[in-house]
Amino acid sequence: MIGACPDCGDGAASETPRDGDGETVDDHGGELAIKQLRNGSRLVGCTRYPDCEYSLPLPRRGDIEITDDHCEEHDLPELVVHSDDDDEPWDLGCPICNYREYQARQNGSALEAINGIGEKTAEKLQTAGIEDVEGLKDANPDEVAEEVDGVGVDTVRDWQADPD
Ligand SMILES: [Zn+2]
Ligand SMILES: [Zn+2]
Secondary structure (H helix, E strand, O other): OOEEOOOOOOOOOOOOOOOOOOOOOOOOOOEEEEEEOOOOOEEEEEOOOOOOOOEEEEOOOOEEEEEEEEOOOOOOEEEEEEOOOOOOOEEEEOHHHHHHHHHHHHHHHOHHHOOOOOHHHHHHHHHOOOOOHHHHHHOOHHHHHHHOOOOOHHHHHHHHHOOO
């Protein structure tokens, strides 16, 4: 267990539904645990699953270390992922904070949010020092076209005009 479930754990605001016949379902608050699924993926999930479906994604690879540092906001331990090769360990941090950051990236600041930019192009742009939509909109189209293979000035202007 790494902490209380934010949906149904101790102190959670929402009340869990009871059985139809008035039986009280296990009153004990749910807790979060790191689980390994049969398909090999991992997640932080609630011990009351399937009554509570709260879950947070975890990377598929690497050993997950539970550190002694705690996120003050969520009272969860910060996680570090050690990969199999010699890469630096990845400070994933609090799994809830990590997931929120991930969602924020998905919600528009990522370059892929722009029409016509796929994963490969986004990578090339990042290599050229353009990290996100803001960075792209501030960039000089001529310089971007110069730096990024296969991208013309007009294309960059189109991207910059993209309303998102
Ligand atoms: Zn729960
Ligand atoms: Zn947190």
